[in-house]
Amino acid sequence: MSFTIAIDGPAAAGKGTVSKAVAAHFGFAHLDTGLLYRAVGALTLTGTPAIEAARALVAEDLENPALRTPEVADAASKVAVIPEVRAALVDFQRAFAQRSGGAVLDGRDIGTVICPEAAAKLFVTASSEVRAQRRFKELTGRGLETSFEDVLADVEARDARDRERATAPLVPADDAVTIDTSEMDIAAAVGAAIAHIEAALGPLAPR
Numbered sequence: 001m002s003f004t005i006a007i008d009g010p011a012a013a014g015k016g017t018v019s020k021a022v023a024a025h026f027g028f029a030h031l032d033t034g035l036l037y038r039a040v041g042a043l044t045l046t047g048t049p050a051i052e053a054a055r056a057l058v059a060e061d062l063e064n065p066a067l068r069t070p071e072v073a074d075a076a077s078k079v080a081v082i083p084e085v086r087a088a089l090v091d092f093q094r095a096f097a098q099r100s101g102g103a104v105l106d107g108r109d110i111g112t113v114i115c116p117e118a119a120a121k122l123f124v125t126a127s128s129e130v131r132a133q134r135r136f137k138e139l140t141g142r143g144l145e146t147s148f149e150d151v152l153a154d155v156e157a158r159d160a161r162d163r164e165r166a167t168a169p170l171v172p173a174d175d176a177v178t179i180d181t182s183e184m185d186i187a188a189a190v191g192a193a194i195a196h197i198e199a200a201l202g203p204l205a206p207r
Helices: 015-026 034-045 050-055 059-063 070-079 083-097 110-114 128-141 148-164 186-204
Strands: 004-008 029-032 103-107 120-125 177-180
Touching (some): 004 015, 015 186, 034 070, 034 083
């Protein structure tokens, strides 16, 4: 039997951390769908056209150690607004979601487009200032030189692109439960997510 958990939200809201913890708790597989767009973005930085890169993407591309750099994150945000890129990656995501034993997918359109019939849907968010502070701390912790103001501007620009794109804009699914992590620590956010998922799955929730 398979269960699909859809977790969406903007950058640096904590959805990746929550998703990994939820997957570990229930023994489900996990897919950070943002890596797909980062992999496509990374390929465009080497000169490959975005649509061509998306159609030729293979699992090994997700192992590129450069996928977590700010340059690739910016490129990913730009290619994600291209309808043909999103369409090319739909099958990859849906196939992962249907694997037996359960799957957790996190991204920006999982509950609305990729897996609208998911057993449970969460929308993990936080204020732009809090998310920028988290990203600033992450980047400087890796030795990258930047300023909080630049990181905040980047977060807000990415938010705008995500919300305003014509195809699969970033919005909560109508039946998603919103978790605002602005004033939550990791343990509280994960606990809230697990509680909502257990309530959604009811007696079918893995124990």
